[in-house]
Amino acid sequence: MTVPEVRQHPEHLEWVGKSIPRVEDPKFLRGRGNYIDDYEVPNMLEVAVARSTMAHAKILSIDTSAAEAVPGVVAIVTSENVTDHVNPMPDFGPSPDKHTWYCLAVDKVRYMGEGVAVVAATSRAIAEDAAELIEVEYEPLEPLTDMLAALTDDAPLIHEALESNVPFHRKFAFGDVDGDFAAADVIVRDTLWWGRSGGQPLETVGAVADYDSATGMMTIHVNSMSFTHFLFLLANTLRVPSNKLDLQPHPSGGSFGAKFFEVKTATIAAMMARVTGRPVKFMQDRLDNIANGDHHGSDRYYEVELAAKSDGTLLSTRYKVVDNYGAYIQFGVGQHGNSLAQAVGPYRMSSIGYDLTAVLTNKCQQGAYRGFGSEVGNWILERMVDLMAAELDMDPFEIRRMNFIQPDQFPYFIPTGNVYDSGDYEAVLKKTMELSDYKGWRKRQAEMRAEGRHIGIGVCTCQERSVFSATEFWFWFDEPVAAPVTSAPESVTLKVDAMGAVTATLYSNASWGNSPETMVAQFAAEELGVKPEDVSVVYAGSNQGMPATGPGGSRFTIMVGGAVEGAAQSIRAKAAKIAAHLLEANEDDLVWEDGGFAVRGSPDQRKELAEIALAAHMFKHSLPEEIETGLEASHVQDHPYTTMPNPERTNLGVFYPFVGHASHVVVVEVDPETGRVEFLDYTAVHDCGTVVNPRSVGGQVIGGTVQGLGSTLFEEFLYDEDGVLRTPSFAEYLIPSALDSPTLRVGHNETPSPYTPYGVKGGGEAGRMMAPSAICAAIDDALGIRIRRLPATPERIVEMVDAKD
């Protein structure tokens, strides 16, 4: 693919850009959401998973006799026989045959919480009673949680077949890194740690599986899983033909990435459905989700160098990254593609060095969490820019502003090969300074400091890439492990029925707490001249489905927008033929306006969409011969802008091209004796191109910022050196509530993308990508410290204050 055509966006939009109430709200607010845990079928069993109490141990024997004797228990599958029933899990990792992953541990357990047995019983309570009675005899092995220790020669091996704990290591150089460093006047260096947190949806992952032995059809109702065009991988795991697997999507109470391609829950339910011959529900509880949910976030150690000229001109960044992936590596190192997509931030830098080591340890594996690793890259870069500002004694705003890529430089190719489609960073910064009253706060800060208060102000200017390409799955390797796939589609079907009513069918996940139905309703309303609240939105099961990838990488709104646009074009094209016939006019003389076709220059001569639809459905033989009955069209939207990596991998191609931007300004007060951080003010201005619904994007920004706050200040899946998970429930794994959160002032700037329908860019991961940088800068400013490790817990803040004194 070459560069896509630059679009001319319509000047007047009827629905795109309006804060209509979410069309999903009525069903969810009335308890009519049809969540998976509310879904019941006759004769259904429930399962519970017995989880490992050891971090690293050989499984010697499993005794299920006491569990089997519990009344109500129907079947038990354990580590010892799971491979009789299923194949390994789908795995996009570097060498799946060397770090093989099943839905239960096989031969040995590799983290505390890994499943060792699954019990199907007539109720979940009985299944838990029985699971507790399963006796597993372990031979303890040396636990390993420290990623740097995992690199040493005498480290215990997590996967013996891999012969080391490093499934991936590669050194990339994009641009003339050595030359830029040689030309630098100033180089700042630091060591930084990003702690492991994760998305915490209100509702965990659940599945209800039903196997029909007569037809061989495996039907699974799920609230997880994007990537419906990759479901043949799950069919392989379940040993069913790909055309005998049907996934029925249910809305979920949030994902934040944590349900992205969560297939283990469905696999366990499906396996037990086939073993028992009855429908089976597996609903993770919170303990399952935290310990064994396969979607912990990034867990990284960095050694970073930033090179600049003495006037503050940034030249290059050199990263040495180690990422602790845990026991398995289902998505490979995709989280780093997200970092590399926007590796220079909003700044002009001509080179990037990236030395990446993935390690395996006795922790639950990583998955997706809002930002998918790019939030870490943002934090690292902003930490380094702050360090450079301090080194050069420059204002943190000024060093950023002077390095911004300028509006006339777009489309701007960054050294990794990715493109930034458009942007106006200075406009965002200006708006942020005004909305936050930055100058006023600096004045107040001085006054409050004079009273002995510890007030800090922090700023960040960060990118938000959107719409990933599939090349990101494999450009890490010279020879891709699997095929070098390039498809990442999204599809929609629009149907105008005989009454002119519009139904949109979606093919990936049902609502994940984002607003897919609102987006589709607004787009369909815009394209077909109907009202958003009159558009009916339904979801198709995968077996009757079209190719879809679902939410992830802030792609859904853009991709489904393109799908709706394409389907609506087909519908209008057919409608034009019918209207021309009904109006006895030439098709070329018709114009589409206000939801109908009119004869150019004779606005009274018009047919509404409903009239055309009635004719299309009911009066076939009154219409020209070639017009078939019905008014329905589907469209598959493929990735709008993907280019291939070069063979040397010194250029990764275009893989995340629609790049938004944001600036946050945070004012905090910190108690140096306790480490408590209080937010006095918080301003977030985002530019995600054309805003489809300011209210829903505002909600994304607020929610994402609060999640970023959690990752910054206290959220962490904490494993001790024995591999014991110290944060197994919400009593220990702390998430921010409204009481811990600032009231945000949210502003929008709109720099439309030249390449997407209406100029929309992704905004779904906003907030979390920015908040850690701005909050850390504010705390540093308040106390005269430098945060190098997240989360910056109260205790760590106090330690830094004490170390300074």
Added chain:
Amino acid sequence: MKSPPFEYHRAGSATEAAALLGELGFDARILAGGQSLIPLMNLRLAAPGFLVDITHAPDLAGIGANGAGLHVGAAARQRTVELHAETLAAAPVLADAISNAGQVPVRHQGTVVGSIAHADPSAEMPAAFKAQGGTVTAQGAGGTREISSEDFFEGYFTTALEEGELVTGVTVDAWPSGTGHGFLEFSVTKESWPIALAAVMVHVDAGTIDRASVVLGGVAEVPLRRPEAEAILVGSAPGAEVFAGAAEAAAAGIEPLSDSFGSGAYRKKLARVLTRRALTTAAERAGGAT
């Protein structure tokens, strides 16, 4: 997170509850608000075979104050006690403690006496009860007896109650006018468990502290009285230096455990800071009352 099986019994009175406890034996537990017990059961950290629900016993629901103190029945909900007109006057440190515990919906369910009887050394109400002082009324098959707040807490989730006894109520002793209280806790998030807390009372007479109570929570196996700190306070005039000294003494010698929320050393530091600040507040309030 489903509880193991158990048998549910509902007691209509304190006497009936005591009889049920006697009949059902060691595997029976009292169910009051259930805000601690039920989560423990769902996490399978507790597995009582029998629950005796006392929240429907009318003789356990009462709250009442007289000049001597505040009486709280075992079935009285925290929110009811918190909002009761006499609580603030008679047991102000308890009122503060309740306001800091959980969220409002939790306090509508939870009971004050249940929290005290649960004897979590990190919890608010046991520390406040011990700081202000009072008695626990226990009832068993053999009748009732009174246990001093000083003697009630014996260890982690362990009290002076005998098998077959339940707490029917507590009485918090009133302090004379001229008393100020301070209650401060630190939790990593606003809604999470306090990792250290200080509950203090001081009585000031003619510019001199003549009575003081300093109790720390979250730093030991029981809500911990700090006599060394009290000794520094009594006989001194209220002031920053005295409070700093008392806080230092309160934190000296304690050896809190480490957990995912913070190390023992951090808790120790928090204990010192919170005590100093709570004393400062208490002295201000004591001054205002005279």
